[in-house]
Amino acid sequence: MTRDTIRVTVWTPLEGFDRLLDMFATHFNNRFQFYGRKLVLSHHPLGWFGDTASDVTRAVEMDETDKSFAGVTPPGQSRFYKEVARRHLILTMVSWVTNVVHTEKELAKWHPYTWQYTMAGDRYLSNIGEWICKRIAGKRAKYARSPLNSQKRRFAVHLQKTPFAGESAGTGSLRAALSRCGATPKRTSVNDSGGGFAGSFTEAQADTEITRMRRAKVNSVICICPWYEESMLTNAANRAGYVPEWITTAHHPPWSGVPASFPSPNGDRRFGLLPNPMHVPLQREPGFQALRDAGGRATGADMTVWAGTGHDAHTALRMYRQMLLLASGIQMAGPKLNPQTFGAGLQRTRFPNPPDPRRPGKVGFIDGDHSMINDAAQVYWDRKTRGHYVDESGGTTCFLERGKRYKLGRWGKARGAFFTRPPCFNGSV
Template identity: 30%
Template sequence: MPIRKPTSGLGRAMGLAHAALVLVILALSASIALVTSPPAPPTTAQLAPGSRQVEGPDEATESPEPTAEAENPYAGIDRSRVRRCVGDPPRQTEDPMSPPCVPYWDGEDNGGETAPGVTETQINIVMPGGIHQIVKGINGLVAHFNERYEFYGRELNVQFLQTEEFLSQLNPAQYAAYAEEIDTEMNAFAVMSPSDSAMGTATTLYDLLAERGIISVDVGAGTRSAAELNEGPNALYQWSFFEPDDVLQQHFVEWACTNLVGQPAIHAGDDLDDDTRRFGVLVQRNAVGASFDPSVLLAGLEACDADLVEPQELTFEFGASEIAGAETTLARLRSQGVTSLACVCGNHFIGRMMIAAEELGWHPEWVSTGIGSQASDANLAPFWPPEQLAHFFGLAPATKAIPLPERPWFAAAREGDPTITPAYGREQQSNWGRSVEQLYLSLLIIASGIQGAGPNLTPETFAAALQGTEFPNPGAAAPPLYQPRVGFGVGDHAFIEDVSLTYWDPTIRPYDDPQLGTYCYVNGGARYQLGGWPSDTVSKFYPEGRPDDVSCW
């Protein structure tokens, strides 16, 4: 089967024109009556593309018996298909990050095969590197999105691509073979973020898929700059939950230059905590695929006169138990008087470097850059030396950890499969929750684009819908959830643009998890945008231990 070609420029123009219609339609959400109980026609039906507006009767007065279809405002409406909206302005589900609500579509013809991977009845989505333990969770999520979102007569059809190894362990020839399979055998419209995308190597696969006109949604490290993500040749097909790595480096620079540079390393071990900070930068180079680029972080620290030694690059192989040269590199940094380490890397890399540092008996500050799921996965932390974790703090872009039943991804999975209970979640392997949440966030972006695109679903209408939709964002970056503010502006391919601060507390058990030790949040999980970082956060990581009157969450 020949490689599919990206849609033509004419298709893009048609998609943009259709997106304008979508925006007009979604703007009606401000006047829709909220439906909070089992599905019933809204007082004013918010229109999906191709729908018709229906004015509901005044509930306070008794409506006369209609004498003709024209006099019956509900004529032809299948009440069982009306989806319940949540909030004001109405959004699609209880998740505050969900898009504006489209409760009903009364069209009959959705255009059928509007794009490769799209048929009259389904939309093919592929998850590379599927893990058996999360099949139940992903099935619950798929059922949730198919039930709660408007896909215009279609349903998500999620398929698992079973790979021989994690994507981060593949060679380029294997990437090409899997891209071929995803395209020609699985006929994918879009691909979800793989389970090991925090390694940064998935971007190689994404590029190959984009050449075939297949959308990818990443919820991992990325290793891609903002210019590449937003303006590169494959931008139409590539989307990310997190900000690109160079933007996270900008966050780190702005925060570190106003909070850490020129100050004592108070979060380091006893032999270093009186020394003025001298920074060392570790850089992950992947044996396969794309690697990390620290240039923005290095330039920013130099611009604010940070005491900075030469950056150290090391090659990472996902399956290896240690990083070659780790102890030698760290011994060199120690001899240079480094007090504080920043890592442009994924979380597995920094964990292995901590193990090497413990072998040396060296306890510097580990300052999270937020890149590669750093400071966002407490389930990995038990594998890291607690003596090193005691000195770990910094940026955390991921959503705040809250009790399992209250997390939107868990509620969605349980809604789709009621047997997914908190007890079930606690019984799974340690990374089950993180993996299912990652898939949920991928599907949230995919479902938002599909719903906003309307029946004529193509990569162009998908992109126009995401970048043209104004997400409601109730309570964004505020208590109790402190969820990120989400949305894609024109030319923007990253879903969030704010970051929180965390530190490790070994005395706290995480929500719904028997392990001891978790990440705590500065200021309850408050999130900050570029240009808005405060200068008084360094004392709130509590190097002498968190006070009893300060909540971890």
């Protein structure tokens, strides 16, 4: 960092995104108060997170090669955060394939260096537990198929432990919340990937787990796992002719190929809570509007860098939110920018959160925490409603109560029902 620049390392997930991220930086430079400095990005290909050598290499890239103040990254492993904190650098993260990312305990351990846009994993699971207790526990599993839908809900919990989904998340906060209403899971299973990612859960394992759930007379499955592992379980349930409800914690990426991973009938029974902002048409997304703002100010800026496909749009929006968190901390730190003033600035700020029909979620670092989103919306998957992007042809995420959001302690009685007749409300505001 110099008197004029704040260098930021970004690991770019898609080819051609360098220009797009530079446009985000232009937007924040124009609209935020950085006290005479400008964000300058150093780009690196995303590659692979997950082994000691790459973790150390990335920290060295930030510190010694780029001489950065901060980095924008997908979730990684504790040894990466430890090395970054040792070098006194800032990291901002957002969830990618699951909503269950690092816990507040993990983030606090690296204070003031590590921050995430997505709700902390333990708080998200506490929300799910309270929502279940207040709205669906003790009632019939009506979204399962007969004969399971005539019985009161009997829950199973399946957890995939990966270094990208919170190393200490476990099921503790969820089980504690469920115990308050007597909704103790009848079956709990853990797939410890041991540092792996996709491919760490086999078809045979999925078949075995479905058999065990069935023996336990489970009719409502809480899957704390990325979408690809949830897909393997729902496909195994299809093979077994077993059709419970699926309470999902995964993102529902809209891009081509993902909906086909969830064939009927089990693929049509997924619902749950989404802590990230509601999906809205591309032109109404704050990230897209930031690009338009930058394009109006930067000579020759090319808006075609973001084609509007589901894959590109969701990836771009995640990175915009990470950069928004970073820009907020830099502005609130004041002219004497360092990791300590960055953290103190975020945690003392009370964000205004004005009413917004796009339902982006209330943000702020409540009670000195390290994650930005504080509430969630109820969602379900509908195969017959078209989404917002050109490759979103196999269905879309639908929002109950038109995307109304609730925070922990505010989940009251249920309003509305999942899986209503299409077209559902998909965020077209």
